[in-house]
Amino acid sequence: MSTETPETTPARAGRRLPVTDVSLVVLIGSTGSGKSSFARKHFKPTEVVSSDFCRGLVADDENDQSASADAFDVLHYIVGKRLAAGRLTVVDATNVQQEARRQLVALAREHHVLPIAIVLDVPAEVCAERNRARPDRQLPAHVIPRHQRELRRSLRGLEREGFRKVHVLRGVEEVERAEIVPEKRYNDLRHLTGPFDIVGDIHGCRSELETLLERLGYALTRDERGRAVDAAHPEGRTAVFVGDLVDRGPDTPGVLRLVMGMVEAGHALCVPGNHENKLGRWMGGRKVTVSHGLQESIDQLSAESDEFRARVREFMRGLVSHYLLDGGALVVCHAGLPEKYHGRASGRVRSHALYGDTTGETDEYGLPVRYPWAEEYRGRALVVYGHTPVPVASFLNNTICLDTGCVFGGSLTALRYPEREIVAVPAEQEWYEPVRPMHTDAPGGREGRPLDLADVAGRRVVETARLGNVAVREENAAAALEVMSRFALDPRLLAYLPPTMAPSPTSRREGLLEHPEEAFFAYRHDGVRQVVCEEKHMGSRAVVLVARDDAALEKRFGLPGPGAIWTRTGRAFLSDERLTGAILDRLRAAAEDAGLFDELDTGWLLLDAELLPWSLKAVELLRRQYAAVGAAAGAALPAALDALARAADRGLDVAELADRQRERAADALAFTEAYRRYCWPTEGLDGIRLAPFQLLAAEGANLALRPHTEHLALIDRLVEADRTAADPAAAQPVLHRTGRLLVDTGDESSVAAAVAWWEELTGAGGEGMVVKPVDPLHRDGSGRLVQPGLKVRGREYLRIIYGPDYTRHLDRLRQRSLGHKRSLALREYALGLESLDRLAAGEPLWRVHEAVFAVLALESEPVDPRL
Numbered sequence: 001m002s003t004e005t006p007e008t009t010p011a012r013a014g015r016r017l018p019v020t021d022v023s024l025v026v027l028i029g030s031t032g033s034g035k036s037s038f039a040r041k042h043f044k045p046t047e048v049v050s051s052d053f054c055r056g057l058v059a060d061d062e063n064d065q066s067a068s069a070d071a072f073d074v075l076h077y078i079v080g081k082r083l084a085a086g087r088l089t090v091v092d093a094t095n096v097q098q099e100a101r102r103q104l105v106a107l108a109r110e111h112h113v114l115p116i117a118i119v120l121d122v123p124a125e126v127c128a129e130r131n132r133a134r135p136d137r138q139l140p141a142h143v144i145p146r147h148q149r150e151l152r153r154s155l156r157g158l159e160r161e162g163f164r165k166v167h168v169l170r171g172v173e174e175v176e177r178a179e180i181v182p183e184k185r186y187n188d189l190r191h192l193t194g195p196f197d198i199v200g201d202i203h204g205c206r207s208e209l210e211t212l213l214e215r216l217g218y219a220l221t222r223d224e225r226g227r228a229v230d231a232a233h234p235e236g237r238t239a240v241f242v243g244d245l246v247d248r249g250p251d252t253p254g255v256l257r258l259v260m261g262m263v264e265a266g267h268a269l270c271v272p273g274n275h276e277n278k279l280g281r282w283m284g285g286r287k288v289t290v291s292h293g294l295q296e297s298i299d300q301l302s303a304e305s306d307e308f309r310a311r312v313r314e315f316m317r318g319l320v321s322h323y324l325l326d327g328g329a330l331v332v333c334h335a336g337l338p339e340k341y342h343g344r345a346s347g348r349v350r351s352h353a354l355y356g357d358t359t360g361e362t363d364e365y366g367l368p369v370r371y372p373w374a375e376e377y378r379g380r381a382l383v384v385y386g387h388t389p390v391p392v393a394s395f396l397n398n399t400i401c402l403d404t405g406c407v408f409g410g411s412l413t414a415l416r417y418p419e420r421e422i423v424a425v426p427a428e429q430e431w432y433e434p435v436r437p438m439h440t441d442a443p444g445g446r447e448g449r450p451l452d453l454a455d456v457a458g459r460r461v462v463e464t465a466r467l468g469n470v471a472v473r474e475e476n477a478a479a480a481l482e483v484m485s486r487f488a489l490d491p492r493l494l495a496y497l498p499p500t501m502a503p504s505p506t507s508r509r510e511g512l513l514e515h516p517e518e519a520f521f522a523y524r525h526d527g528v529r530q531v532v533c534e535e536k537h538m539g540s541r542a543v544v545l546v547a548r549d550d551a552a553l554e555k556r557f558g559l560p561g562p563g564a565i566w567t568r569t570g571r572a573f574l575s576d577e578r579l580t581g582a583i584l585d586r587l588r589a590a591a592e593d594a595g596l597f598d599e600l601d602t603g604w605l606l607l608d609a610e611l612l613p614w615s616l617k618a619v620e621l622l623r624r625q626y627a628a629v630g631a632a633a634g635a636a637l638p639a640a641l642d643a644l645a646r647a648a649d650r651g652l653d654v655a656e657l658a659d660r661q662r663e664r665a666a667d668a669l670a671f672t673e674a675y676r677r678y679c680w681p682t683e684g685l686d687g688i689r690l691a692p693f694q695l696l697a698a699e700g701a702n703l704a705l706r707p708h709t710e711h712l713a714l715i716d717r718l719v720e721a722d723r724t725a726a727d728p729a730a731a732q733p734v735l736h737r738t739g740r741l742l743v744d745t746g747d748e749s750s751v752a753a754a755v756a757w758w759e760e761l762t763g764a765g766g767e768g769m770v771v772k773p774v775d776p777l778h779r780d781g782s783g784r785l786v787q788p789g790l791k792v793r794g795r796e797y798l799r800i801i802y803g804p805d806y807t808r809h810l811d812r813l814r815q816r817s818l819g820h821k822r823s824l825a826l827r828e829y830a831l832g833l834e835s836l837d838r839l840a841a842g843e844p845l846w847r848v849h850e851a852v853f854a855v856l857a858l859e860s861e862p863v864d865p866r867l
Contacts, residue, residue, distance in 0.1 A: 015174065017167045018183040019116055022343065024083060024108040025090040026101060026163070028154065029120035030147030032127030034175055038120060039092045042180040049078050051093035072100075076107060083111035086343065096150040098161065105162040112344030117163040119155065121170045124148045186320045187343060189269070193326045196417045197233070198240045200393070200402030201273065201386040202259075204249020204296065205431065208412040209258065212425045213239070216414060221261070227254065230261040231268075240323070242386040243273025243334035243354075248293030248407045248432040252300045253308070260315050272319035273334040273387065274354045280316035283309065293407075293432060321345075321353040328381055330417060335387035336399065339379030356387060367436055374399040378463075384415055390448035391439040393422050394842045408434040422842075443491050444845035446558050451491060451846050456481060462854045465837060466777065466785055467830035472857045480857035488570035492559045495839050495848055496696055497855040498541055498568055498608055499828030501770065502821050503867055504790040506814050513798055513806075513813055516758045517751065519771040519790040524745040526780040528773045532708045533754050535739035536767040536791065537691045538678040539612030541568050544692070545604060546587045552603025556699065558845075562588065563604070565611070570856060573611060582685050583611075586722060586734045593721035596714065602698035606836075609692040612736065614678035616688065664805060673796075677765045691736040692718065702840040704833060707774045712740055742774075762794025787822060788829045801866045821867045824858060831855045 019025060025043075027035040039048045052062040054074040059067035075091070082089040095101050101117075108115035127144050158166045169175045197216050202209050206228075210220060213231045218239070221230040231239070245259055246252045262268035272280075279297055282288045290298065301309055322333035324343045331342050335356035341349045357371040370388060377383065377397045386403035393402050393413045406412040409430030414423045442450035460472040488494060504519035516533070523531055543566050547553035550560040562584045565573040574580045591597055591605060611617070644658040682688050694711045695703045703711070715738065722735040741757050744750040758769055772789040780786055799806060802813065835851035 014177045014179070015167070015169070016179050016181045017118065018165070018181045019088075020114050020165075020183050020185055020345075021088060021188070022086050022185060023088060023114040023116050024079065024104060025088070025116045025118060026095050026104050027090065027092050027118050027120065028095045028101070028151065028158075029122060030096060030124070030127050030144055030151060031094055032130040032144065033120040033122040034130070034172075035092050035094075035120055038118075038175060038178075039090055042178075043088075043090045047088050048090045048092050049075055049082070051075055051091075054078070072103075076103060079104070079107055080111065083107060083113055094147060096147050096154060098154065098157075101154075101158075101161055109162065109346055109348075112341060112346035112349045114164040114345055115162055116165045117158050117167065119151070119158075119166070119168040120175055121151065121155075121168060122172055122175065126172060185343060185345060187323050187345065189323050189325050190327050192238070192269075194330075194417055195235075195237050195419070196240050196325065196330070197237055197423075198242065198332060198384045198402060198415045198417060200242055200404060200413045201244035201389075201406070202241070202249070202255050202412065203244055203247055203275070203293070203407035203432070204252040204255055204300075205406045205412060205427065206249070206251035206254035206258065207428055208406050208425055209255055212412050212414055212423070215425060216416070216423060218267075220258075228258040228261075230265050231258065232262075232265070233267070239268040240325075240332050240384075241268060241270040242332060242384065242402060243271050243319075244275045244386060244403070245270075245273070246279050246297045247275045248296055250431055252297045253304050256312055256315070257308075260311065263315070269323060269332070270319060271322055271333055272316065272354065276316050276319060277354055280313065283313045283316075296432075321350040324381070326418070331381045331383045333383070333385050336373055336385040336401075337383055338373050338377065339381070342379070342381060363436070374401075382417070384417070389434070389438060391446050392448070393424070394447055394844050395420075396843055396847060405434065405438050407431045408438055410438055443558075444849075447844040447846075449844050449846050451849060453481075455846055455850060456484075456853045456857075460850075460854065460857075462831060462834070462851055464830040464834040464851070466833055467826060470827050470831055470854060470858075472854050473861075476857040476860045477853075479860035480853055483569055483571075483856060484853060489564055489566055489572045490559060491849055492557050492845060493545055493564045494566065494570050494852055495545065495557075496543055496606060496832060496835050497570060497852050498543060499788070499832050499855065500821070500825050500859070500863075501789050501791050502787055502818060502825040504771070504792045505818065506816065508814070511807060511810070512795060513802075513810060514768070514792050516755050516769070516771065516792045519792050520743065520745045520751050520754070522790065523771065523773060523786070526778070526786045528775075528778050528786060529744055529746055530774040531743050531745055531771050532712070532774055533741045533743055533757065533769045533771050534693055534708075534712075535761060536769055536793070537610035537612055537689075537736070537738070538767055539610040539614050539689070539691065540573075540617045542566070542573050542609050542611040542690070543568075543696075544584070544587065544607045544609050544690070546584050546591065546607070547604045548588065548592070548597050549603070556604060567617070569859065570852075573617060579684065579688075583688065583690060583734060586685070587690065587718070589725060590718045590722040590735055593725060594714075594717040596718065600698040600701065600703075602701070604699065605695060606697040606839075607692045608694040608696055609690055612689040612691065613680050613682065613687070615680070616682060663808070673765075685734055686732065688734060689736040690734055691738055693738045697836050697839055700840055700842070702833070702836040704836050705776060708772050708776065709742065709774055712738060743771075758792060758794075762796065765796065766794060767797045768793040785826060785830070787825060816864065816867065818867065820861075820863050824861055824863055828855050828858050831858070 029035050055067050055071035056062040058070040079089050105115045124144050169178050218231040218233050220228045223229050245255045263270050333353040337353055358368040359371055361369040374396050377399050383399040389403045389405035390401050402413045404411045404413040406427045409427050411424040411426050439446045444450040459474045461469050463469055504514050507515035507518050509515050546563040554560040567573050640661050644654045647654045692715045719735045719737045723733045741754050743754045770789045770791050778786050831851045831854045835848050838848045
């Protein structure tokens with residue numbers, strides 16, 4: 001019999017009454033039986049919900065029987081709220097009628113707690129005497145006899161009504177001498193803190209299990225026949241098995257012998273899988289359908305002794321559906337468990353723990369479609385489970401599935417906890433042919449969850465750790481889908497898209513639209529003292545993924561190769577694959593020489609950068625837009641000035657008009673000179689510069705959370721390694737340093753030095769600078785995330801953005817609204833960090849891609865592109 005089945009415990013004098021710590025205790029007895037006194041004696045006042053008290057709440061009179069219906073509505077509401085919160089709750093009412101108990105048992109089932117009945121069977125004359133002694137309560141003579149009759153009828157059927165424990169106290173003496181004994185739930189092992197090694201579905205693969213345990217550091221103990229019967233870790237670690245030890249594989253008895261030995265020796269814990277549940281029912285003589293590998297277990301166990309089979313039956317009968325471990329921070333079960341079921345006990349909880357939840361549909365292979373509970377999980381506890389084979393174990397919303405299909409030729413996987421380290425050994429062969437393939441060739445298919453149109457179509461809400469929920473409108477998602485499906489590079493590589501950046505608050509200085517003092521003031525107002533000013537390069541934004549070797553990229557991204565370089569919209573930056581490869585080769589060599597791969601313990605790096613010159617990517621834009629404007633001005637304005645000069649020679653008053661045209665000609669010349677500074681010829685690597693300014697991610701790490709000063713120091717090492725390695729006779733350095741200045745926004749001299757540096761940069765034709773808080777996650781006094789960066793562009797660069805003669809319209813341009821742009825910048829920044837978090841956590845591609853896609857979708861919001 002399972003440890004989670006009902007039990008009846010008739011109480012004798014002095015009986016100790018076990019009461020589960022999270023349960024619904026229903027006191028049953030006629031009026032005057034002493035229920036309220038019993039409750040006060042044995043339970044906390046807050047644990048007891050009294051019908052009399054609730055009657056007083058709604059009627060100002062605890063004895064007003066006409067208010068009973070409303071009183072019990074209140075009682076059921078309070079009981080429901082307490083049970084939902086996981087609180088022991090005691091109902092103090094007569095409860096002698098089956099209908100009253102039925103509603104309470106239903107509440108217990110709804111909240112997945114054990115209903116426990118405590119019956120106070122006290123003689124009628126005692127009850128009558130106690131009621132006569134209460135001046136505030138005078139009941140009709142027939143009430144107590146009726147309660148007694150109803151109590152007599154109830155005693156035999158309480159278990160059938162659903163009570164998991166029934167304690168009957170007969171007579172006043174038994175009631176007085178009874179003792180309540182708090183009892184922990186079978187699944188409550190919160191006092192065990194580990195460390196643990198949690199092992200996925202084994203399915204009879206005994207040899208792979210032994211190999212995995214040895215790799216984890218366990219020493220195997222063997223019997224006289226050489227069979228593994230126990231395994232212990234020298235550091236006291238505990239193994240935890242997620243179930244499905246049996247069926248399909250070559251040696252179910254060997255797996256059971258080892259796991260049972262470890263559990264009996266205190267070296268392991270084990271929860272049941274659906275295959276243990278079915279095998280246990282078969283071994284108990286129940287009628288079951290022999291399928292899904294059960295026959296293999298039956299045949300293998302038939303060769304074992306009766307004693308061993310009896311031991312197996314007892315072992316499986318004692319398995320508990322799931323365990324709470326490490327103070328409730330870890331939950332281990334077979335098929336996964338939503339947070340509302342953690343630590344609860346009911347048939348529904350056990351069913352979900354064993355089988356999961358299905359939609360009622362079947363897939364093309366005839367297998368049930370399981371409800372994706374983990375995609376919606378937001379619980380505090382890490383849930384570790386198995387059941388549904390996945391090609392690679394990966395974290396998803398603080399859950400991880402460890403069934404990596406060993407019996408199907410995949411691997412046997414364990415999770416080291418709390419280290420969150422995944423350890424796996426390959427299957428020795430395919431022991432059982434799977435009905436459904438382990439993975440597909442579609443992007444994300446190797447993780448068992450290919451990219452799905454439904455994940456990005458329509459209105460979406462993406463949850464981020466730094467900014468809460470970010471909404472994506474349906475029309476924006478449609479625009480992003482068009483770009484992503486037609487132009488973007490392989491989504492397996494597209495792990496990040498950079499956010500837009502807001503400009504500094506508008507300047508009121510003569511002749512200027514932007515000035516660094518406004519950025520410093522804005523950050524000082526938000527409580528940011530330390531900022532770093534970074535030079536803005538004359539190029540285009542580029543995200544660079546560089547791999548140490550093909551194998552490193554294949555291992556994490558599922559696609560071999562040197563890496564990739566892409567634009568803010570996810571397109572390949574260069575159409576020339578050889579040139580892309582040459583840039584990546586230089587970056588890889590620099591990272592190797594600088595020791596970054598080893599220092600960061602990674603086989604790949606993701607960087608945010610500028611690729612120069614601007615003309616490298618924007619040559620068509622230059623030809624069609626900027627060069628055309630300059631050429632038109634160069635052709636029209638000299639002719640206009642010549643005509644005005646001839647008109648003046650004839651004595652016409654055109655001086656004012658001529659002055660305006662000369663100003664326009666000067667503006668046009670300045671415009672042409674401005675964009676030409678961003679263009680120069682390149683041939684191969686010659687003339688190309690890559691200016692990284694941030695290391696975004698490495699294996700298992702979101703580096704974007706580090707202070708910006710750390711990024712720039714690491715990148716300086718990259719640049720120096722490339723400069724040192726470059727052969728002046730063959731090739732110039734490709735990597736380019738980003739100039740920077742650390743500024744204290746509260747120090748006038750520090751601010752003045754930064755302003756002077758900006759004026760020097762822009763005076764020499766530079767674009768300007770970006771001002772960033774050194775802490776990339778700084779929050780203001782109200783707890784809101786501040787802008788991650790403010791761009792401060794120079795006067796001449798803005799001529800490219802706003803047009804040749806923009807300086808003559810500054811008053812109108814100063815009315816520009818920055819609110820939407822700033823909101824967009826923050827949302828995209830939060831989404832970018834979210835994609836890096838998910839990438840670092842090893843989450844599947846569709847989860848990373850969800851945040852990346854949202855950044856692209858937000859880019860289609862209607863915001864002035866000049867901001």
